[in-house]
């Protein structure tokens with residue numbers, strides 16, 4: 591029950607975020623969107639070191655395909671004790687099931703296109719509902735929202751505290767996507783690409799070591815069907831066209847924290863924690879306990 595209360599929006603005391611999302615995924619969505627459009631207002635930048643009031647962190651990770659949203663969102667979710675919810679994972683789970691949506695989704699995803707907002711809302715609502723039943727609260731969303739409409743609807747059903755926008759040069763993004771591997775057994779992500787991008791046109795050089803799997807995963811690695819060069823480029827194009835405006839949406843609300851990744855995990859992780867004012871989070875938490 592406590593988990594449900596934490597996910598509640600103050601103005602809708604009897605419905606949790608997943609119920610609200612479910613409602614919004616129906617035919618009333620268009621009306622809701624225009625209603626929301628008239629309600630936009632500036633919000634103060636959240637206090638990064640403290641979740642709002644009594645509820646847990648509600649953060650969003652944005653960034654191009656391959657930037658490392660999954661890696662950093664998953665590490666932060668462990669640190670902060672909130673679930674990491676990646677809509678791409680929900681889509682892939684649905685794809686690998688024998689459910690009725692599976693064939694339809696494969697066609698869309700393998701062309702690098704976005705699946706419909708309705709399908710995403712349904713998958714996300716189900717995921718939040720399952721989590722809520724297990725006592726989860728708060729979240730780090732990865733891969734959602736990806737359209738202005740998704741952002742507006744999310745804004746209507748709950749309050750997002752912080753949006754982290756991860757950035758990396760495009761040539762590196764493509765290489766990273768092509769090097770991505772997933773362990774078919776445990777689901778963990780790795781990267782076999784060894785990146786050594788030269789400095790050019792005023793951009794600094796960048797090197798990243800591969801993120802290699804432990805020996806028990808090494809023989810079980812698979813590549814995502816949408817991580818081919820052609821599809822990655824299509825996804826980057828879709829990101830620029832459709833998802834980039836989501837950055838402006840949160841920038842206007844004063845919630846966007848831009849973060850240029852300086853390199854691989856060893857260089858980037860401590861700097862990200864510092865930027866989030868979380869570098870001594872473990873110490874602060876144990877001091878408060």
Ligand SMILES: Nc1ncnc2c1ncn2[C@@H]1O[C@H](COP(=O)(O)OP(=O)(O)O)[C@@H](O)[C@H]1O
Nearest residue numbers: 655656677678681699703704705710733734736
């Ligand atoms: N919020 C979303 N809206 C629409 N489609 C989505 C969304 N999240 C994931 N997808 C679909 O799942 C695919 C894989 O998503 P994801 O793993 O987040 O990819 P990426 O590595 O490109 O960021 C996307 O290309 C898209 O087809």
